[in-house]
Amino acid sequence: MKELSQTDPLVRVRDLKIGATTDSGRSVEIIKGVSFDIAPGEIVALIGESGSGKTTIALSMMGHARTGCEIRGGEIEIAGRDVAQMSERARAALRGVDVSYVPQSAAAAFNPSKRILDQVIEISAIHKLMPKAKAEAKAVELFRALKLPDPDTIGSRFPHQVSGGQLQRLAAAMALIGDPKLVIFDEPTTALDVTTQIEVLRAFRSVMELGNIAGIYVSHDLAVVAQIADRIVVLKGGEIQEVGETQMILDAPEHPYTKELLAAFEPVRHEALPISARAEKTPILKVQNLWAGYGPKRNGEPMAKVLRNIDFSLMEGRNLGVIGESGSGKSTLARAIAGILPAYRGDVLIDGHQMPPELAKRRKEDLRQTQIVFQLADTALNPAQSIGAILSRPLAFYHGMKGAQAETRVIELLDMVRLPATLRYRLPGELSGGQKQRVNLARALAAEPRLILCDEITSALDTVVGAAVIELMKELQRELKLSYLFISHDLSTVEAICDDVLVMYKGEVVERMAADKMASDATHPYSRLLISSVPKLDPGWLDGLEQDPELIARFANR
């Protein structure tokens, strides 16, 4: 890591306060007096969960506050000038030249109707930094430094013609063209697959080191931050909880919240339940040669074949993880098993019974045994119904339960997922993300199922909240003898709850192995690449990582 310079800090933030005004005119404080420094060439990470204010702070370094928000007080000194007090014109002069920005989604931040190169060099045109030809040459140089393919010609393409990982690096080139003193990275790898993330992180780090540029790296992912940041600022609810050198934060956190974050990162290992003799014989779920896809059918086969020849079984009381990157077909698998997307070939057997592919032809009793829980708790609960009504419906539908009996059961269900009984009068919009996901789980439990299909159920939750949901699921399993099919792109979560893991790639299962021995047992090259690409809580991890370039070329989604 770099040495801190002895000169004045490049960025000096004192008692920063940012507020927002709601539609009804109510005023809320989002950032409640934050202070920190950044030395020249130093990369500082702002880490925290959703609502911690990390992006709001980062944007304020450019004097920008999103609609409805305003900087209400404090100082933001960049190279000795206070951005908070500047006129809008002076701020515009600063943006792109002194401070520049790499967005979370480069795909959305590139203008779809302009060529990439013109957008990359736009900063030099706005601020009249250099002639066009010189700017273009510089951009190509940056493309090369960022390890982009075809650096000489990639700029002539339109944004939708390059991949997500490449766009993210192109956005970095766009930020660096004006030789800024400070670059803000706003969760720049969150939307990428893990195998792509590595290359992007490496590219970012090398250009930042080369130019000795200071940076603010906004992220919720401690392991990613560990690879790139010199110091970490831990935020919660618009306030700083702890600041420290990266190694210090990871090894010896002081604040209880930091400890909680770190603990959530290393979940308790899963211990398999003892299996009864009967369950040993018939698997609760057996999938044989399953094929499914979307689009119009020709000769009984859909145009887009997503799942190809899937074969596996799950014993009662066991948990099977399904891992893979975006587009691997893992969510489609859950839909095909549940009958939401009817498979066009192959069999699904629940507890030894053959299921018809179409939902409409399945018996109510079969439907009851298998429940599905979705990723986004927000869209999985009907916003127009109270929690009580949402939970009562499966009770009435499957068990004919009504009135006081149903109400008692709703309270029981809420208690099972550790939610207060009074929550049943609320609407989903009034609940937090974690609470919604628990209600989601309770709705599945209301059916008294034997198998729950979990589709990325912790992916949209904050780490700490997600870890608590996983713990709850383990408890429920012990009490209710459930089995889970657990779909996730997050390997550590899968490790925390699953006995076995299926690795999916382009619609096929490439490997099955024990969850606790993923790192050592993986034999398929794609599994090895995927598993080795998951960042570790170790600042030296990225440096020490050796991956076969041939494998990357073959399998990574770039």
Next chain:
Amino acid sequence: MPGSLTLWFLVLQRLGIALLTLLIVSFAVFFATELLPGDVAQILLGQAATPEAVAGLRHAMGLDEPAILRFFGWLAGLVHGDLGTSYVNKMPVAQLIGDRLINSLKLAGVTTVVSVPISLLMGIAAAMWRGSIFDRVISTLTISLISVPEFLVATLSVLVFAVWLGWLPALSYGADTSSFTALLKAYAMPVITLSFVISAQMIRMTRAAVIETINTPYVEMALLKGASRRRMVLGHALPNALGPIANAIALSLSYLVGGVIIVETIFNYPGVAKLMVDAVSTRDLPLIQSCAMIFCVSYLSLITLADLIAILSNPRLRH
């Protein structure tokens, strides 16, 4: 390139839909007018006619053939430019419509030329300075204008320009059109009225289209590059809003079709719409059918054009 293939597929599909729609519309127009009002021969000959005379006329007019055959006969005639004969004055419908159509097209053309540039400027300006006094005045004015019937705008224009100010004649037909200024005066009232109606729509839609693109992450990105407001709007938002704006223009112009009916009637302007309203009161079916088809075709063309522009303006499909 697959992108352009999809593009042409979408364009062809849209044109196919337009043709299909036109067929359904002509079907609806034909049967609404032809089948509902009872016996045309009876109407033509009056209540006193003998049943034999009525039957004879029915046969002579081909009215005793099955309706579906007459529909296709009528449709084939339309395609070949044979619009039938007026019941009322026995003249070919095509001849009756001829000059009137040109008059209506003139009115629509002048209105378009006047209102499109004004609307674009005002719409874009309102979006650029959203929330300003200018924007709020424009928004209130346009919402008021689109809220009231066309005849009310016409009535108010006459009250203001002809009655109170006395600048312009209230009627256009028979007015002096010998000199340029006289011509201008004759056209002024109908054009002013129609322009108000069309522009209000167009300004609102243009403003909405530009604002939608201003709210995108790539315009925020331009702000964070240090771009001025002018660069953000004109350089980044506008190129992406061109499709939606062109779409807005085409859609707004389709309001001309409704507006022109009222405006021609109120100003006694000798166009197709006036002809049609008169035909409705005399129940001259062939004339009503032909006029209705003219309006439907122009309306459909504009709507289809709007859809095509929306498809063609998608950069993902273009490049």
Next chain:
Amino acid sequence: MKTLSNPLLLISHAHHGYAFNKVGRAGLAVIIFWGLIAIFGPLIEPYPPGQIASYDIFTPVSAEHWMGLDYLGHDVFSRVLMGARYTVGIALASVFLACTGGVILGMIAAVAGGLFDMILSRLLDAFNGIPSLLFGLVAVAAVGSSIPVLVLTLAAIYLPGSYRFARALAVNVNTMDFVTVARARGEKTPYLILREIFPNILGPVLADLGLRFVFIVLVLSGLSFLGLGVQPPNADWGALVRENVEGLSLGAPAIIFPCIAIASLTISVNLFIDNLPTKIRDRS
């Protein structure tokens, strides 16, 4: 409860209760005013609207005749009160028919999908390809003008638009996970439509109903203005403008007040809907 990082989210979440701003409230007041007039107007009209109150015509406003006299010497105030009944009544009946039909068909099409959806959408889109005033003209030409014909015609003109709007909303809701969950539970189409979809499109559908009401008032007035709408001795506001169009050159109140009545109603509805909280109006 946790706070949110995205301040925009925070704003929409904090927004409970339906607060209308001043313009919206003013709009609502005018709408309620005309609604009451339509119901109770006959109780307060000073003269029977069909009675010739005086042999003077196109007289200005006086204490006796608050809105002057019309082309035959009727009391304009009484006639405007009567017109409210026709304009508001016919438009309400039509908009109710159009939206009920459109929303029901739209939701069924969205949930059922497939061939039913395709054919219905094609057919109704074709009807959208006919300019509305023209549709009215042709229908009136065909069957003659009476109040039931007007109501049905106006409903038929605006049903396809309402269908298209409701279908688009329902298609969006239909892709939400909570509908998928209900479907996976084994729920049948009527439950999906009534319990899962309808409550979630109700707000925008009501806003759309308001906008469609304005369009219907415009077309109805247009037809009456052309002499093809409400027939004498009855008159809606459009017909009142037509009757008194000769008074235009005199700037007579007989033509100005019906105009004001139409404009105040339609502008109020539009302003009210424009200022609804985004929570209700949100169309996505």
